[in-house]
Amino acid sequence: MNKWESNRAWLLVLPVFVVVAFSAIIPLMTVVNYSVQDIFGPGNRVFVGTEWFREVLSDYRLQDALVRQLIFSGLVLLIEIPLGIAIALTLPARGWKVSLCLVLLALPLLIPWNVIGTVWIIFLRPDIGLLGVFLNSVLGIKFDHTAAPADAWVSVMMMEVWHWTPLVTLLAYAGLRAIPDAYYQAARIDGASAWAVFRYIQLPKLRGVLTIAILLRFMDSFLIYAEPFVLTGGGPGNSTTFLSIYLVKLAVGQFDLGPAAAFSIIYFLIVLVFCFIFYQALQNVATGDRQ
Amino acid sequence: MRPRTRDLALILYLTLLLLPLYWMLNMSLRTSTDILDHFALYPADPTLNNYIKIFTDPGWYSGYINSIIYVSMNTVFSLLVALPAAYAFSRYRFLGDKHMFFWLLTNRMAPPAVFLLPFFQLYSTIGLIDTHLAVALSHCLFNVPLAVWVLEGFMSGVPREIDETAYIDGYSFPRFFLRVFVPLIRTGIGVTAFFCFMFSWVELLLARTLTTTDAKPIAAVMTRTVSASGLDWGLLAAAGMLTIVPGALVIWFVRNYMAKGFALGRV
Numbered sequence: 001m002n003k004w005e006s007n008r009a010w011l012l013v014l015p016v017f018v019v020v021a022f023s024a025i026i027p028l029m030t031v032v033n034y035s036v037q038d039i040f041g042p043g044n045r046v047f048v049g050t051e052w053f054r055e056v057l058s059d060y061r062l063q064d065a066l067v068r069q070l071i072f073s074g075l076v077l078l079i080e081i082p083l084g085i086a087i088a089l090t091l092p093a094r095g096w097k098v099s100l101c102l103v104l105l106a107l108p109l110l111i112p113w114n115v116i117g118t119v120w121i122i123f124l125r126p127d128i129g130l131l132g133v134f135l136n137s138v139l140g141i142k143f144d145h146t147a148a149p150a151d152a153w154v155s156v157m158m159m160e161v162w163h164w165t166p167l168v169t170l171l172a173y174a175g176l177r178a179i180p181d182a183y184y185q186a187a188r189i190d191g192a193s194a195w196a197v198f199r200y201i202q203l204p205k206l207r208g209v210l211t212i213a214i215l216l217r218f219m220d221s222f223l224i225y226a227e228p229f230v231l232t233g234g235g236p237g238n239s240t241t242f243l244s245i246y247l248v249k250l251a252v253g254q255f256d257l258g259p260a261a262a263f264s265i266i267y268f269l270i271v272l273v274f275c276f277i278f279y280q281a282l283q284n285v286a287t288g289d290r291q
Numbered sequence: 292m293r294p295r296t297r298d299l300a301l302i303l304y305l306t307l308l309l310l311p312l313y314w315m316l317n318m319s320l321r322t323s324t325d326i327l328d329h330f331a332l333y334p335a336d337p338t339l340n341n342y343i344k345i346f347t348d349p350g351w352y353s354g355y356i357n358s359i360i361y362v363s364m365n366t367v368f369s370l371l372v373a374l375p376a377a378y379a380f381s382r383y384r385f386l387g388d389k390h391m392f393f394w395l396l397t398n399r400m401a402p403p404a405v406f407l408l409p410f411f412q413l414y415s416t417i418g419l420i421d422t423h424l425a426v427a428l429s430h431c432l433f434n435v436p437l438a439v440w441v442l443e444g445f446m447s448g449v450p451r452e453i454d455e456t457a458y459i460d461g462y463s464f465p466r467f468f469l470r471v472f473v474p475l476i477r478t479g480i481g482v483t484a485f486f487c488f489m490f491s492w493v494e495l496l497l498a499r500t501l502t503t504t505d506a507k508p509i510a511a512v513m514t515r516t517v518s519a520s521g522l523d524w525g526l527l528a529a530a531g532m533l534t535i536v537p538g539a540l541v542i543w544f545v546r547n548y549m550a551k552g553f554a555l556g557r558v
Binding site: 030034086099102109113115120123129131223226 | 297298300301304305307308309310311312313314315317318326327328329330332368372373375376378379380382383384385386388391393395396397398399400401402403404405406408409410412413428429431432435436437439440441443444445447448478479481482485489492493495509510513514522524527528530531534535537538539542543546547
C-alpha cells in the first residue's frame with residue numbers, strides 16, 4: 001500500500017513517544033551504568049569496563065540456560081501458533097455461543113502468573129491433584145514433575161500451552177472476523193476447497209495479527225519467569241532453569257548487580273535480534289504473497 | 292472438517308481448558324488442610340470461608356480496588372495515545388517511521404528483574420511512589436507499544452479509499468477520525484482494550500515495586516497467604532477465582548465488537 005508522505009504525522013505519534021520514552025530511557029541507561037561498574041555501596045563504585053560482559057558470556061550455566069530457553073520458546077511457538085489458529089477456525093461465526101467461547105477462552109489469561117503456578121502445583125500433585133491423580137492412578141503413568149526432569153518439562157509446557165494459546169486464538173479470531181464476506185463468496189463461486197480458502201484467503205489476511213501473536217508469544221515466553229519458578233523452582237536440578245530464573249538467582253541470590261545488569265543487556269539484545277529476524281521474515285512473506 | 296467434528300474438537304478443547312480452572316474452584320471451596328489431606332473430585336463439605344475472609348478483610352478487598360483503578364487508568368490512557376499514533380503508522384510515511392514502530396515494541400523485550408531498581412528510583416524522584424498513577428504510567432511501557440501494534444494491524448485492513456472519500460466530502464481530520472474511522476475498527480479497539488486490561492491486570496513485578504500500602508495490587512496481596520504455617524492454598528485459590536471476574540466482565544462487554552467484525556457496507 002502506498003502511504004501518504006508527511007512528516008506532520010509525527011504530531012500524532014508524539015504522545016506515544018513521550019509516554020514510552022519516559023519509562024524506558026532512564027531505567028535502561030541506569031542498567032547500562034550498572035553493567036560497567038563494580039558497586040560496593042552508595043558512592044563507592046569503580047568503573048570496570050567490559051569485565052562483567054566477558055564474565056557473563058563465559059558462564060557455562062548461562063549458556064545452558066540459553067539453550068533451554070531457545071528450545072522452550074521454539075516449542076511454544078510450534079505448538080501454540082498452529083493450535084491457536086485451528087481453534088479460532090472452529091469457533092462459530094455468530095450467536096451467543098461465540099460470546100460464551102470468547103469469555104471461556106479469556107479466563108486463563110486473567111489469572112496473575114504467580115497464582116497460575118501455585119494452582120498447577122496442586123493440579124499436578126500425584127496424590128491430591130486432578131491431573132496428577134489421573135495420570136498416575138488412572139492411566140498408571142508414573143508422573144512427578146518434582147522428580148523427573150522430563151516430567152518437569154512436560155508440566156511447564158502443558159501449563160504454558162494452557163495459559164497462552166487463548167491469546168493466539170483471540171487474535172486470530174478477531175483477524176478472521178475482519179475478512180469481508182465478499183472474499184468467501186468469491187471463493188464459493190470458484191468452488192475453492194476449505195484448504196484453499198484457508199491458504200489463499202484466511203492465512204494471508206491473518207498476517208498482521210499473526211505477526212503480533214508470534215512476536216508476543218516469542219518475547220513473553222523468552223522472558224518467562226513466575227510460572228515455572230513457582231511450579232518447579234527451576235528444578236529438578238537445573239532442568240527447568242530458564243534464562244530469567246537464572247538471572248534472578250544471580251541478581252538477588254548473589255546480590256551482584258554488575259554482572260546481573262550485563263546479563264540483562266545481553267538478554268535484551270538476544271530477544272531484540274530474534275524479534276527483528278521474525279519481523280523481517282514475516283514482512284517478506286507477506287510481500288511475496290502479494291506478487 | 293465437517294461441522295460436527297469441528298464442534299466436538301472445540302468442546303474437547305474448552306473442557307481441557309476449564310479443568311485447571313475447575314480445580315482452582317474446587318480448592319477455593321475447601322480448607323487448606325482438607326486440600327492437602329486427600330483427593331476429592333468435588334468438595335464434600337464446601338465452605339465459603341475463604342471468600343468471606345477476602346470480602347471482609349480490607350487488606351484483601353482493597354487490593355482488588357487498587358488493581359481495578361490503575362488497570363482502568365492504564366487501559367484508557369493507552370488507547371487514547373495509541374489510536375492517533377497507530378493511524379499515523381498505518382497511513383503515513385514519515386521520517387524514521389519504521390524504526391520508531393519497531394523501537395516501540397523493543398520496550399517489551401527487557402527482562403524486568405534488574406530494571407526494577409531504576410524504576411523505583413525514577414518514580415521516587417518524581418514523588419509518585421505508592422500512587423495508582425505510578426503503576427498506570429509504568430504499565431504504559433509495555434501496553435502502549437502493544438496497543439499501537441494491534442491497532443495498526445486492524446487499521447491497515449481498512450482501505451485508504453475510505454479516508455480519501457471522507458476528506459473529499461469535507462470531513463475534518465478529528466471529525467472523520469471519531470465519526471467514521473473509529474466505528475470501523477471497533478473490533479480492533481475491543482481486542483486492544485482487553486489486551487491492555489489483561490497485561491496490566493496480571494503484571495506483578497512493577498506493580499509490587501512501585502507500591503507499598505495505598506495502591507498495593509491484588510497480585511501482591513496474594514503473597515500474604517504465605518505464613519509460618521505454610522501456604523493457605525484454599526484462600527489463594529479463592530483470591531485467584533476472584534481475579535478472573537473483572538477481566539471476564541471486560542471481555543463480556545467487548546465481545547460484540549470482536550464478534551461483529553468489520554462490515555464495509557456501513558459507511
